[in-house]
Amino acid sequence: MIHAQFSPEAREAVAIAAVAAKTQRDLSWQQISDAAGLSPAFVTAAVLGQHALPEASAQAVGELLGLDEEAVLLLQTIPTRGSIPGGIPTDPTIYRFYEMLQVYGTTLKALVHEQFGDGIISAINFKLDVKKVADPDGGERAVITLDGKYLPTKPF
Numbered sequence: 001m002i003h004a005q006f007s008p009e010a011r012e013a014v015a016i017a018a019v020a021a022k023t024q025r026d027l028s029w030q031q032i033s034d035a036a037g038l039s040p041a042f043v044t045a046a047v048l049g050q051h052a053l054p055e056a057s058a059q060a061v062g063e064l065l066g067l068d069e070e071a072v073l074l075l076q077t078i079p080t081r082g083s084i085p086g087g088i089p090t091d092p093t094i095y096r097f098y099e100m101l102q103v104y105g106t107t108l109k110a111l112v113h114e115q116f117g118d119g120i121i122s123a124i125n126f127k128l129d130v131k132k133v134a135d136p137d138g139g140e141r142a143v144i145t146l147d148g149k150y151l152p153t154k155p156f
Helices: 009-024 029-036 040-047 055-065 069-075 092-116
Strands: 119-134 140-152
Touching: 009 040, 009 055, 009 069, 029 040, 029 055, 040 055, 040 119, 055 069, 092 119, 092 140
Parallel strands: none
Antiparallel strands: 119 140
16 A cells, blocks of 8 residues: 655654664665665655655665664655755755756756746656766766656646
């Protein structure tokens, strides 16, 4: 049976326990996602309380992290989504994404609507990837791919 959460607290407690176990066991998100058999972005989001894991994936993650049966069950529940409480984020990394949307949000909207028409990009039918690449000028660059299905607005 599918169950949904009405409050984020239970999933937040699982996330706290999971991240502590990840740290204590010196595991990477890649290793955890390999055990789950799903992408690192999806599994990381799920463990942090933003997605439900399929039963087999939740069992594998729970075993790897040493989570109890209740935590494994909670990993399978549909969460109350939203990981950034109201207001402007204060974490520097999250703030930079907020800043990017402040600067480029209207540009992204204009380009999406010009190319696709009136509609949205789904965050449900969605893929996310983060890669580290060499910067030709020295150092490293982050390449972040947001790949969402376009959903047109339908008149009714």
